[in-house]
Amino acid sequence: MMTKMKFVLLLAASLSFAGAARAGDTTLYDDLGGEAGLTRIVNDATDAFLADKRISATFDETNMDRFRVKLYEQFCELTGGPCKYTGHSMAEAHKGLHLRNVDFNALVEDLQDALDKSDIPFATQNRLLALLAPMQHEVVTR
Numbered sequence: 001m002m003t004k005m006k007f008v009l010l011l012a013a014s015l016s017f018a019g020a021a022r023a024g025d026t027t028l029y030d031d032l033g034g035e036a037g038l039t040r041i042v043n044d045a046t047d048a049f050l051a052d053k054r055i056s057a058t059f060d061e062t063n064m065d066r067f068r069v070k071l072y073e074q075f076c077e078l079t080g081g082p083c084k085y086t087g088h089s090m091a092e093a094h095k096g097l098h099l100r101n102v103d104f105n106a107l108v109e110d111l112q113d114a115l116d117k118s119d120i121p122f123a124t125q126n127r128l129l130a131l132l133a134p135m136q137h138e139v140v141t142r
């Protein structure tokens, strides 16, 4: 009985601690520089995709103005910003592109370069990459 009680108290204490910590915390969106910071990162990353001979041809048929907007929306929503992603699902957007793991890795490298360019610390970069990692199996189809 005593042990159970202690557990409940501990749980309550840790929940309120978590709540307090969250209230003071910034979101990843904030840590990436909010609207201006994320816009710059998405644009630099997109420029890098188009300049990267390993993957640039994949974008030959793509409306890049739309791509930039959708990627921004997606990253903004994913990182806790005030946006709603209105694009296609990852499976839908990439089906027919026959992407491989090497293509995925190339795109992530280009994104990391863009994050470096904005002086985003390594730990913050990893928080973003961790959110993208689960999408790999939807994007890579061969």
Ligand code: HEM
Residues within 6 Å of the ligand: 055, 058, 059, 061, 062, 063, 066, 067, 070, 071, 074, 086, 087, 088, 089, 093, 094, 097, 099, 103, 104, 105, 107, 132, 133, 135, 136, 139
């Ligand atoms: C986690 C990794 C990735 C994310 C988060 C991502 C995100 C997106 C988003 C948000 C869109 C727009 C969807 C829409 O128009 O509704 C898109 C489309 C596209 N992505 Fe990705 N993508 C990823 C990986 C890749 C890779 C590895 C490549 C190629 C190297 C790639 C090439 C493309 C192309 C070509 C389109 C446009 C397709 C079209 O023209 O309709 N993506 N992606």
